[in-house]
Amino acid sequence: MRGRGNKRGNWLRIGVLLGMAAVLWGCGNGGDAASTATSSASQSSTAASKNAFVSLVPSGDGGMIIQGNNMNGVAGIALTITYDSSVLAAPTVTQGGLVAGSVMATNTLYAGTIKLAIVSNTALAGNGEIAAVSFATVNGIGNASLTSVELIDSNGVVVP
16 A cells, blocks of 8 residues: 555655755855855865765865765765865866766855755665866865765665
């Protein structure tokens, strides 16, 4: 019987997506978006959650790769990246192969902060690129780091 369980799962997914969208809409640091210089990330950072974890690694083209590792069972991702807005500006976020087919929302409105939320109707599996971040130009070396990561399973429960 498909009745209640299926509807409850759909409502749960919708609720998680709406919650992530609300977080992205209201987020930011209130910073000035007038910064014009950009560069590559000079450091790597990692946030762990149970067995799954997300890493931010510099790419050779002046950007960053958001890498998901051991993402089995994860169906939602919400993360925040901070970067040096005196050196980096105008970020663009491109969806990666690990989350292909998922709904992705980004907020790059506030200089120095990138918010990203992803929801999938099926659980992810394995390792891969969640997203790539690039900047309009490269001018020097800038720092970037993951400041928060929240992983959610297919039941809408935060992965510890």
